[in-house]
Each structure stands twice: as C-alpha cells, then as structure tokens.
Amino acid sequence: MTVAVVLYTSDLRVHDHPPLRAALDGAQEVVPLFVRDPAVDRAGFAAPNRLAFLADCLADLDRALKERGGRLVVRNGDTTAEVRAVVRRTGAGEVHLAGGVTAFARAREEHLREVLEGDGCRLHVHDGVVDVVPPGDVTPQGSDHFAVFTPYHRRWAGEPLRTPLAAPRAVRVPTDVRSDRLPGRSGIADVSPGLAVGGEREGRRRLAAWLTAHGDAYEQRHDDLAGDATSRLSPYLHFGAVSALEAVQRARKRGGAGAEAFVRQLCWRDFHRQVLAARPGAARADYRPRHDRWRRGPEAEADLAAWREGRTGYPVVDAAMRQLAHEGWMHNRGRLLTASFLAKTLYVDWREGARHFLDLLVDGDVANNQLNWQWVAGTGRTAGPNRVLNPVLQGRRYDPDGAYVRRWVLELAGLSGPAVHEPWRLTGPERAAYDYPDPLVELSEGLARFRRGRETA
Numbered sequence: 001m002t003v004a005v006v007l008y009t010s011d012l013r014v015h016d017h018p019p020l021r022a023a024l025d026g027a028q029e030v031v032p033l034f035v036r037d038p039a040v041d042r043a044g045f046a047a048p049n050r051l052a053f054l055a056d057c058l059a060d061l062d063r064a065l066k067e068r069g070g071r072l073v074v075r076n077g078d079t080t081a082e083v084r085a086v087v088r089r090t091g092a093g094e095v096h097l098a099g100g101v102t103a104f105a106r107a108r109e110e111h112l113r114e115v116l117e118g119d120g121c122r123l124h125v126h127d128g129v130v131d132v133v134p135p136g137d138v139t140p141q142g143s144d145h146f147a148v149f150t151p152y153h154r155r156w157a158g159e160p161l162r163t164p165l166a167a168p169r170a171v172r173v174p175t176d177v178r179s180d181r182l183p184g185r186s187g188i189a190d191v192s193p194g195l196a197v198g199g200e201r202e203g204r205r206r207l208a209a210w211l212t213a214h215g216d217a218y219e220q221r222h223d224d225l226a227g228d229a230t231s232r233l234s235p236y237l238h239f240g241a242v243s244a245l246e247a248v249q250r251a252r253k254r255g256g257a258g259a260e261a262f263v264r265q266l267c268w269r270d271f272h273r274q275v276l277a278a279r280p281g282a283a284r285a286d287y288r289p290r291h292d293r294w295r296r297g298p299e300a301e302a303d304l305a306a307w308r309e310g311r312t313g314y315p316v317v318d319a320a321m322r323q324l325a326h327e328g329w330m331h332n333r334g335r336l337l338t339a340s341f342l343a344k345t346l347y348v349d350w351r352e353g354a355r356h357f358l359d360l361l362v363d364g365d366v367a368n369n370q371l372n373w374q375w376v377a378g379t380g381r382t383a384g385p386n387r388v389l390n391p392v393l394q395g396r397r398y399d400p401d402g403a404y405v406r407r408w409v410l411e412l413a414g415l416s417g418p419a420v421h422e423p424w425r426l427t428g429p430e431r432a433a434y435d436y437p438d439p440l441v442e443l444s445e446g447l448a449r450f451r452r453g454r455e456t457a
Contacts, residue, residue: 017165019126033086039104052198080112131270238362310408337391424439
C-alpha cells in the first residue's frame with residue numbers, strides 16, 4: 001500500500017486541513033504524526049500553560065482520528081529523525097506539513113526537505129493552513145511585505161479564499177507504526193489555575209457559540225473589559241485547533257459590522273505573520289529602531305517585578321496582569337494598556353514584557369506577541385510611536401463601573417464605582433483600609449522620563 005505522513009505542528013485539527021486531505025487523496029494509508037521535540041523547549045517555545053493546552057489538543061485530535069478509524073502517532077525526539085524513522089518504517093513517499101513563519105519553523109522545513117529528499121521522499125509544505133492569506137500572497141510594489149496595516153487590510157480583504165475542507169470520513173493508519181504515550185496535563189507544573197480546555201471540539205463549540213451570542217455586538221463590545229465579549233479563540237487559533245480561514249468564512253456568512261470587526265482582527269494576525277516571515281529578526285530586534293535608553297538597574301528591576309505581580313498601584317494594569325497569571329490569557333485591551341505601562345510609563349525594555357507574556361500566555365505566538373509589543377512600544381510598524389496610554393483614562397473608558405478591577409484586584413473589592421481606578425485619592429483611615437500599593441510612579445513623571453529617554457537616544 002502507498003503511505004503518506006502528515007506532520008502536525010500548530011495545526012491540530014481534522015476540519016479544514018489541507019495537508020491531511022492531500023495525503024489521503026494521494027495514498028492508501030496515512031500516518032498522522034506529532035513529534036514532541038526537545039528543540040522546541042530549548043528555543044523557548046514551551047511553557048507550562050501551552051504544554052497543558054497542547055496535551056488537550058493532542059488528546060482531542062487522537063479522539064477525532066479514532067472516530068474515523070485512525071489514530072495519532074506521537075514520538076518524542078528530534079523531529080527530522082523521528083519523521084525519517086516513520087518514513088523508512090512505512091516506505092512513505094510523501095510527507096505533508098503546514099507552512100510556518102518563524103525562523104525555527106523555516107529551519108525545520110529546510111532540514112526535513114534535505115534529509116527526506118536524500119531518502120527519495122518528497123516534502124510538501126502547504127500554505128494557508130494556519131493563515132487566512134499566506135505570507136507573500138499579497139505584497140506592495142517594490143517590497144516583500146506590507147509594513148502598514150491599512151493598505152494590507154485593503155488588499156487582504158479582497159483576496160479570494162478557498163472553501164473550507166470538510167473533515168475526512170475515514171483515516172486508515174498502518175498498524176505497525178509505534179507511538180509513544182500521549183502527554184497529559186497532570187504531570188505539568190505551574191499551570192495557571194483558570195486555564196481553558198484545549199482541543200478542536202472545544203474550539204469549534206466556542207466559535208459557534210460566540211458568533212451566535214456575541215458576534216453581532218463585537219464592534220461595540222470588543223474593548224469592554226468587564227463584559228468579556230471577545231471570542232477567546234486565540235489559543236485555539238494558535239494551536240490550529242480552529243481554522244482561521246473557516247472562522248473568517250463563517251463570520252462573513254453571518255455578516256454585519258460585528259462580523260467584519262472580528263474578521264479585521266484575524267487580518268491583524270495575518271499581517272503580523274507576513275511581517276515576521278519577511279523579517280524574522282523582528283522576533284528579537286526593533287523593526288524600526290528608536291535607539292531607546294531603556295531603564296536598567298535595581299530600580300527598574302523592582303518596577304518590572306511589581307508589574308509582573310500586578311502590584312503597580314494602577315488598578316486596571318494590575319487587574320490585567322492578575323488575569324494573565326490566573327488564566328494564562330488576557331483581554332486584548334488589557335494587553336495594550338499593560339504593555340504601554342511597562343514600555344512607556346515605566347520605560348522598561350519591551351522585550352522584558354514580551355518574555356513574561358510568552359512565559360504565561362496560552363496563545364503565546366511569536367509573531368503576534370513580539371510585533372504587538374513593538375507596536376505599543378513604538379519600535380514597530382505604527383504611525384504613533386510616542387503615544388502613551390493613560391491607565392486611569394483607559395480604566396474609566398473600558399471599565400467604567402470598575403467591575404473588571406474588582407474581579408481581579410480583590411483588595412479593592414469594597415470600593416464602588418469608578419473610584420476604584422484611583423484608590424490613592426482616598427485619605428486617612430479610608431485609605432489605610434485597603435492593602436493596596438501606591439502608584440510606582442506619577443503618570444506625568446513617567447511620561448516626562450519616557451520623552452527624555454527617547455529624545456536623547
């Protein structure tokens with residue numbers, strides 16, 4: 001029998017899966033393979049929350065394949081070595097893989113191609129599995145990528161999209177291919193207690209439920225911190241448990257301003273991926289250097305620690321940081337204001353914040369995380385590099401009654417209404433009743449310090 005291998009990476013689903021469909025169309029048997037590679041840990045991509053969510057996704061993928069007569073083959077070790085071992089064991093003539101954009105993913109593809117071709121096996125890299133519009137499909141004249149979102153969105157929105165693929169009815173897997181045990185959540189330490197359940201089944205359920213309950217109001221409510229009306233699909237998109245293309249198609253079919261606002265957010269995701277694909281160094285270095293004189297030393301380290309712990313003295317910032325610690329996820333508006341507070345009000349290098357986010361975020365995606373941090377810090381592709389978000393005004397605007405703050409900053413639960421955003425204004429015994437720190441820095445002082453640092457750089 002002819003055999004093909006499908007190497008799963010960040011595309012852990014059976015619905016709308018071009019590599020799986022291509023393998024099934026070209027071979028009588030297929031080996032759905034996932035390799036738990038120690039190189040991923042060494043590269044810094046493995047974090048407890050993502051490992052736990054990954055375990056859920058793999059278990060759910062195995063379940064879906066078994067429902068179709070197949071199974072997931074899991075191996076532990078070097079990716080190339082394990083793929084090669086499966087190819088030699090089965091005599092597979094083809095390996096199918098979803099294309100990636102990070103330097104790590106690109107290097108993995110090149111190494112696989114070189115080794116497999118030496119064995120007479122062909123590697124097929126499929127674009128448009130993780131993206132809606134693959135990097136490089138739309139480019140401006142004279143450049144390999146768009147550096148500004150608006151013209152990119154204009155072109156992206158007009159691109160014809162393929163029809164999402166149905167899940168296969170049957171998957172036949174060779175019986176003599178060994179599999180290691182599926183990883184589980186139970187052995188993973190330091191997982192956030194409120195971490196969501198992973199897997200394609202849960203992701204598809206959430207997409208359908210959210211479109212019905214909140215999709216129409218998304219344009220008006222996506223910044224509502226307390227309302228929690230965002231889709232929360234980012235972890236499922238990060239692991240490929242939900243197809244971004246299918247999400248776009250389903251939202252467009254529903255129609256309306258809310259659906260279009262949601263689709264725009266998915267366009268931002270593709271935008272960042274096409275930037276990183278063209279400029280892989282942007283994962284670490286400033287896309288547009290401002291030559292900042294970032295604060296360093298013991299005082300800056302103490303401020304960074306207080307920010308991580310949610311003890312800055314600015315309630316909406318602290319609420320968002322505590323949500324991150326508890327859930328391994330943070331509301332998008334919270335991500336913007338906490339990043340602005342660290343990089344501009346505290347004037348600490350954005351890479352310190354990006355690293356902390358990647359340590360905790362279940363949706364910790366290199367392209368979105370690093371490039372969004374640079375957008376806020378003013379070192380990325382932004383028209384307002386010196387714009388600073390005021391946490392008090394942000395709190396009043398996006399959490400007007402203080403419900404979000406009281407949900408996460410329990411010390412302030414007794415403060416009613418918008419007063420919760422400025423507890424330092426309380427005096428005497430009333431202030432002493434709240435075990436909550438004073439602000440690390442006056443906002444005017446932080447703004448002046450940021451401007452001095454950037455102007456003299």
